[in-house]
Amino acid sequence: MHFDFLFQHIFELTITGLALGAIYALVALGYTMVYGILQLINFAHSEVFMFGTFAFAWVFVFIHGTTSASQGLGSTIGLLILALVAAMLTSAAVALLIERVAYRPLLKKDAPKLIALISAIGASFTLSELMGVRDKVAAWFGLEDNLSNYVSNARDIYANPVTINPKGLFTIGDYTVTDVDLVVIGAALAMMLALDIFVRRTRFGRGIRAVAQDPESALLMGVNSTRIIQITFLIGGLMAGAAAALYMLKIGTTRQNAGFILGVKAFTAAVLGGIGNLRGALLGGLLLGVVENWGSAVFGTQWKDVVAFVLLVLILLVRPSGLLGEALGKARA
Amino acid sequence: MGIKPNLRALAILATAGLALTACGSSNSSGTAADGGSCGHYNIAFLGAETGDAGALGLNMVGGIKVALKEYNDKHADCTVGLKDFDSQGDPDKATSLATQIVNDDSIIGLVGPGFSGESLATGKTFAEAGLPNVSPSATNVTITQQGWTTWHRVIGNDDAQGKADSSYLTGTLGMKKIFVIDDASDYGKGLATVVKDTLGSAVVSTDEIQQKQTDFSATVTKVKGSGADAVFFGGYYPEGGLIVKQLRQAGWTGTFMSGDGSEDPAFVTTAGAQAAEGAILSAPAGPAPADFNAKYKQVNGSNSGLYSSQSYDAANIFLAAIDAGKTSHEDVNSFINSYTADGVSGPIAFDDKGDIKTSTIYAYKVTGGKLDVANPTAIK
Numbered sequence: 212m213h214f215d216f217l218f219q220h221i222f223e224l225t226i227t228g229l230a231l232g233a234i235y236a237l238v239a240l241g242y243t244m245v246y247g248i249l250q251l252i253n254f255a256h257s258e259v260f261m262f263g264t265f266a267f268a269w270v271f272v273f274i275h276g277t278t279s280a281s282q283g284l285g286s287t288i289g290l291l292i293l294a295l296v297a298a299m300l301t302s303a304a305v306a307l308l309i310e311r312v313a314y315r316p317l318l319k320k321d322a323p324k325l326i327a328l329i330s331a332i333g334a335s336f337t338l339s340e341l342m343g344v345r346d347k348v349a350a351w352f353g354l355e356d357n358l359s360n361y362v363s364n365a366r367d368i369y370a371n372p373v374t375i376n377p378k379g380l381f382t383i384g385d386y387t388v389t390d391v392d393l394v395v396i397g398a399a400l401a402m403m404l405a406l407d408i409f410v411r412r413t414r415f416g417r418g419i420r421a422v423a424q425d426p427e428s429a430l431l432m433g434v435n436s437t438r439i440i441q442i443t444f445l446i447g448g449l450m451a452g453a454a455a456a457l458y459m460l461k462i463g464t465t466r467q468n469a470g471f472i473l474g475v476k477a478f479t480a481a482v483l484g485g486i487g488n489l490r491g492a493l494l495g496g497l498l499l500g501v502v503e504n505w506g507s508a509v510f511g512t513q514w515k516d517v518v519a520f521v522l523l524v525l526i527l528l529v530r531p532s533g534l535l536g537e538a539l540g541k542a543r544a
Numbered sequence: 545m546g547i548k549p550n551l552r553a554l555a556i557l558a559t560a561g562l563a564l565t566a567c568g569s570s571n572s573s574g575t576a577a578d579g580g581s582c583g584h585y586n587i588a589f590l591g592a593e594t595g596d597a598g599a600l601g602l603n604m605v606g607g608i609k610v611a612l613k614e615y616n617d618k619h620a621d622c623t624v625g626l627k628d629f630d631s632q633g634d635p636d637k638a639t640s641l642a643t644q645i646v647n648d649d650s651i652i653g654l655v656g657p658g659f660s661g662e663s664l665a666t667g668k669t670f671a672e673a674g675l676p677n678v679s680p681s682a683t684n685v686t687i688t689q690q691g692w693t694t695w696h697r698v699i700g701n702d703d704a705q706g707k708a709d710s711s712y713l714t715g716t717l718g719m720k721k722i723f724v725i726d727d728a729s730d731y732g733k734g735l736a737t738v739v740k741d742t743l744g745s746a747v748v749s750t751d752e753i754q755q756k757q758t759d760f761s762a763t764v765t766k767v768k769g770s771g772a773d774a775v776f777f778g779g780y781y782p783e784g785g786l787i788v789k790q791l792r793q794a795g796w797t798g799t800f801m802s803g804d805g806s807e808d809p810a811f812v813t814t815a816g817a818q819a820a821e822g823a824i825l826s827a828p829a830g831p832a833p834a835d836f837n838a839k840y841k842q843v844n845g846s847n848s849g850l851y852s853s854q855s856y857d858a859a860n861i862f863l864a865a866i867d868a869g870k871t872s873h874e875d876v877n878s879f880i881n882s883y884t885a886d887g888v889s890g891p892i893a894f895d896d897k898g899d900i901k902t903s904t905i906y907a908y909k910v911t912g913g914k915l916d917v918a919n920p921t922a923i924k
Contacts, residue, residue, distance in 0.1 A: 508765065
């Protein structure tokens with residue numbers, strides 16, 4: 212136990228924890244929104260994130276090439292924004308595909324929720340393995356040579372050739388906060404705020420809340436619930452794409468199963484904050500990121516998941532519906 | 545996968561029938577091998593051909609194929625085949641595959657298992673069935689301490705590597721404060737433990753990470769806070785590459801060293817050329833000779849990699865046993881125990897535990913944005 216170490220480096224551990232927590236929070240939104248309207252855990256959401264990370268790296272490979280380089284945040288800003296847009300669009304497309312193929316046919320037939328859950332797990336495996344055999348898929352079309360920069364060694368680590376080196380901006384305590392830290396935390400908070408306003412203030416947002424509260428009454432009041440469910444998946448996908456871009460900015464490598472662990476963490480964050488609650492996802496994500504870092508410092512890095520999950524159990528014992536356990540539908544306009 | 549007894553009998557009959565006809569046709573040439581009639585033997589391979597570490601397993605299969613191609617070109621009338629079993633590096637999958645291997649009568653020996661975890665999980669099965677094996681790559685120290693009399697490896701174990709790495713860090717490089725990290729795997733933790741024990745008081749602090757972890761900010765804080773001038777990491781390149789990248793991004797300028805699990809060009813891709821520069825990666829394997837690489841390329845159509853030359857040497861041991869007429873498990877095993885040769889990976893002979901007698905540990909360096917695989921330094 213190294214509590215002295217934790218207190219000596221409290222700022223560094225907190226800020227780097229917040230940066231990872233912000234990414235958890237953005238992915239957690241997808242889980243929480245789908246749960247809010249369908250009472251269903253979308254296990255394929257981790258793959259939505261994973262596709263975003265690849266789209267981000269592919270944009271860099273396409274424009275920059277495969278030569279390894281390292282640049283500051285400022286000089287790559289144009290490429291970064293392009294890659295961010297590509298990641299968000301790709302993730303949104305994958306999320307819509309999941310909704311269309313894995314959910315809508317089941318919802319139409321009024322299948323039990325458990326069936327949809329299995330369908331989600333199936334979709335998750337399919338998408339992850341599809342990314343893992345993309346070299347063979349390319350070979351079917353005879354494109355493996357043309358696309359070798361994108362598809363070769365499909366199951367191995369895939370890295371963004373451009374390393375984005377953080378630049379120190381100012382010092383808090385003994386830690387120099389970098390521009391990457393600020394961009395990751397800032398972008399995540401801005402996205403959250405925008406989404407919160409969207410759900411509370413717009414017509415579609417009202418539709419989402421209506422379906423979350425009572426799908427049948429919403430239908431009677433003329434809300435197109437199929438369209439609303441689609442929009443919910445779309446938004447979840449966009450947020451996961453943004454999370455993927457921020458993750459690649461911070462970490463820089465991905466692989467076909469990169470979504471799994473991050474998905475589990477994001478789902479934990481969603482439950483921690485209160486599943487179905489947007490602000491809860493933010494709080495849960497940030498808290499989880501920080502607690503993992505503190506736990507690593509005090510007990511050793513091998514204990515970080517233990518610390519995070521013990522915290523989850525303790526919070527659920529006291530507040531079974533999570534920290535801000537309020538459903539999406541009850542959010543006030 | 546249990547084949548019903550009567551089915552198995554049928555299968556054996558069918559194989560025997562095939563074998564008889566095949567040998568019948570070769571009788572006319574009158575050049576049957578010294579060992580008598582042709583037995584249509586197979587060499588098995590067990591290791592990861594797909595999955596996270598699939599690239600390493602393919603290097604091994606490629607090496608075996610070169611050895612088989614050479615042998616079969618000389619013995620066209622009585623060829624030896626390869627049966628490969630893909631464990632994905634997973635000890636659980638390897639266990640069920642091991643049962644298949646020991647129940648296959650055409651298999652005279654096994655090249656593998658590829659990794660330490662699956663070796664520890666399957667060793668008992670092979671030892672009880674008496675099936676001899678030669679691993680090209682499993683380096684965990686404890687495997688050869690289990691009393692499995694059929695278990696061999698043509699690669700120096702983690703004990704040898706850890707001791708060499710420690711002397712390189714403190715002796716050659718003159719490091720005083722070393723931070724040791726491991727990834728909690730059988731291999732990574734084993735290697736890191738040897739390094740820790742050998743370095744003794746030069747270890748300033750330690751940390752243990754998890755495989756598949758990608759954010760190491762807490763570990764980075766610890767390394768910086770400890771004032772270490774060097775980091776040793778026991779583990780594989782997906783984590784090793786990210787650790788050195790995040791250390792460099794946090795402004796740490798010390799020396800980074802890791803073992804053969806990180807000795808892969810993908811280490812540089814993962815870390816980025818700038819962060820990987822100057823990193824030292826040790827391996828109990830030297831560069832393969834140029835003519836082996838040429839043969840490998842000709843047979844497999846790709847370049848040889850880590851463990852290719854060891855796998856070639858391992859397969860050649862079994863092929864030499866067949867040539868010497870040793871085909872029962874006991875005969876092959878005692879043949880391996882007394883085997884000596886100059887392989888492409890170095891001199892090959894085994895001690896009484898099945899470890900290779902002499903092995904040299906090499907230090908590879910990342911220079912000019914590339915892992916220099918051709919010019920490692922031998923660590924004394």
